[in-house]
Amino acid sequence: MLFQVGGQGSRPTFFEMAAAQQLPASLRAALAYSVGVFALRRPFFHKILDYEDEFFALLMLVLETHSLRTTDASFSESLYGLRRRTVNMASRKDKQKMDSKHLQLPGLRKRQKVLSVVFLVILPYLKSKLQSVYNKEREARLQASLLGDGLTLDDGESYIDQAEVSYAGISVVGLDASRITRIKKQLSAVIAACYPWIHASNEGLSFAYQLLYLLDATGFYNLGLHVLGVHVCRATGQEMMDSSSRISRIRSRERERLCGPPWLKAVQRLLLGCIYTTLDYAQTGLIAAVFFFKMMEWWYQSAEERMSAPTVFPPPPPPPRPKVAEGGIPLPPDRALCPLCSDKRVNPSVVAVSGFVFCYPCIFKYISQYKRCPVTLMPATAEQIRRLFHDL
Known part of the structure; x- marks a missing residue:
């Protein structure tokens, strides 16, 4: 009964x-792992x-386009025996006759297939790129907060730009490069500020649609x-026979x-045959590759655990204590x-740059005023x- 939640008849x-x-997402993780295994022996795969x-x-663009063209379903939906059908709102007379809320028409229009590719391939790609930009910007801010030095990345880059301009003698190129760099930084800052809200809105809408679908309140999953x-x-x-x-x-x-000419047609038929065979066995081949590499990972990992006993290394010696400064x-x-x-x-608190422990009110007031450790003057x-x- 649990596996019938949200499903009625053809639904x-x-x-x-x-x-x-x-x-x-699971297929991408498995392919990334597979390419990583090959990259251990062939450094060329690092470019991938x-x-x-x-x-x-x-x-995914090739697979989704082929699947929507031939089966009216996405790659993953066709693997689970699902199909996409156009839904038009029926009139009141049609509702009374058919006793349903929607009128389903077989097949997809060309516009729907194109937009399906956009939702299945283009938007996830843009989301992945925005996620990478957000992660880089977040790491840069975290690194800047940890360093806490007066020299920031902006100062270093502007210094490099000025050196290149003075050395080359061409001020226009340096100004253009600095302007492009500034625009990139501003764009990254905007993405870092807006992406959490966009991601939260997307996840909230997805959760709402999935909950409504689970409660049989809508026929749309997303x-x-x-x-x-x-x-x-x-x-x-x-x-399936029609497909x-x-x-x-x-x-x-x-x-x-x-x-x-005949020889060119023969070559084209051969290429088409190879493409058709690859597409026909793409689903089975990709899923089989995922299970094969996961099985090999488990096999080699268990073999290594059996053959080699875990080596316990002694803990490294502690670093030397910072010396007290003359004026500290x-x-x-x-x-x-x-x-x-x-x-x-x-409320004991430690200063990360020196490792000495103070009362929290004392060290907070001192560092807020003098911007240094009172013992080492760092x-x-x-x-x-x-x-x-330490009491927990």
Whole structure:
């Protein structure tokens, strides 16, 4: 009964739709792992990992276009025996006659197929690129906050630009380069500020549609299907037979369009045959490759664990304690006392740059005023104060 949630008749269950939606992400992770295994022996495959988003988007573009053209379903939906059907709002008379809320028409229009490719390939690719830009900007901000130095990345880059301009003697090129760099930084900052809201809105809409689909309040599993006016339904035996005949008609028409001398037609037929065979076995081949590489990973990992015992290395020696500066505050003889107030520490906090522990109010006031550690006189900021919870 649990697996019938959200499914009535030709309508897929919630779990079928969730599995079909999660398949591309799982396939991408498995392909990335497979390419990483090959890259250990062939460094050429590292280039594929550098452009992982582009290669996966191109692969899914070919697979989704072929699947929508031949089966009226996405790549993952066709694997689960699902089909997309156009939904038109029926009139009141039609509702009374058919006793349904929607009138379903077989097949997809050309516009719906094109927009389906956009929702299945283009938008996930743009989301992945925005996610990478957001992660880079976040790492840069975190690194800048941890360094806490007066020299920032902007100062260094402007210094480099000025040096290049003075050395080359061409000020226009330097100004253009600095302007482009500034525009890129501003764009990255805008993306870093807007992406969390965009991601939260997208996830919220997805959750709302999935909840409504689970409660049988709507026939659309996500916003993309609602915009396209498409329902996902289980494929019947007749539809599968029609898909096979449609594929054969499309391929026969493509063979008839071949032109040129006989030898060129033979080469074109051979290439088309290879492409058709690759597309026919793409689903089975990709899924089989995923299971094969995961099985090999488990096999070699278990073999290595059996053959080699875990090696326990001794812990590294602690780093030397920072020395007290000449003008710094001397340390009290009792380690439980705060060097600033000479009383027992309250809310102990450590300065990350030096490692000395103080009372939180004392060290916060001192660093906010002098911007340095009171013992070592090393530059420090309030963000580099870490609370210690040794009593937990």
